[in-house]
Amino acid sequence: MRVELTDVSKGKNGLILEPTTLSFRTGEATFARAETEQRPTVLGLIASGRMKPDTGTVHIDGGVDNRAMRRHVALIDAPDVSEPASDVTVAGVVAEELMFAGRPSHLFAVNRTLDDLGLSSISRNAISTAPPTQRVRLLTELAVLRKDVTGLVLVSPDRHGGDPLEWWTIARHLAARDYAILVIAGDASATAINATADAPVSENATDELVPLFQKDWT
Template sequence: MRIVLDAVAKGRAQRALPETTTSFETGRATLVVAETEQRPTVLGLVASGRMKVDTGSVLIDGRADAAAIRRRVALVDAPVVSEPEPNVSVTGVVAEELMFAGRAPTPFAAARWLEDIGLAGIGTLPVGNVEPAARVRLLLELAVLRKGVEGLVLVAPDRHGGQPDAWWRIAREFADRGYAVLVIAGQASRTAVDALELAEVDR
């Protein structure tokens, strides 16, 4: 699967989203820059087929099909739109997603699932108190529980703090597992990720 955003923009004078071009595809993690409070979410909605653009195009495998993008791409942790309520416990969030995935939505099942993904012990924490990298892993793992998900659009993980290399490595892990991953973050994160990848090449 390959999704291409070609010169997409939104809003009067492109205030909601200035012209942006990027793409993401199966087996690869891509980072695209969007800054200010609103623009990362707008770009995430566009990239996941959930918002029409005013100019430009969004294509999946060479065709315009927003419904197919919505079915196949999960929008993860977008402020206001898809982020979990910060005061809800991790167990509560996991149980709800297990229910949507057709699995037992019990506290025991949630605890077992958290153990399976290496996050045992955080179940009683409010989601808003979860360490940044663990939050990214948690929410991406929950997203791929949904049937038919092939792509992930992760919105502004840098807003929670932590080191960009931590959540970027997790994004690449999901790409290695066969997902198309788009991460939307700020310019400072772009600089940090570029430095990380350059250091890896130089090793």
């Protein structure tokens, strides 16, 4: 699967999202730099087929098919859109996501899922208190349980704090499992990843979106 955004923008004169071009595809993790409160979520909505841009085009595998994008691309943890309610327990989030995936969501299934992920110790904690890396791992692993999901758009994982290299490693490993991954985060995360990544994040304009590709990860 390949998703391509070409000169997409939102708002008058690109006030909400400036004209942006990027692509992400199966087997690769792409890092997209976007700052301000709204832009990461807006870009995530467009990149997952859930919002129509005011300008530009969005293609999946060479064609225009927003329904296919919504079916195949999961939007992860986007503020005010797809983030879990802050007071829901980790176990509650798991139960809900298992239900969305059409899988058993009873207590035994929830506990087994958390045990498989090594997250049983935080099952009764509110999702808002989950350590950032564990939150990202939980939400992404639950998303790929959904039927037909072959791509993930993860929005602003940096807002939860923690080490960006940790969630970037999760993104890269998901790509190695043949998912198409787009991570949208800010300049500070780009700088941190740039210090150690094999393929550096560009130091161009704040809202330029630059892919980081690496397929043979250890």
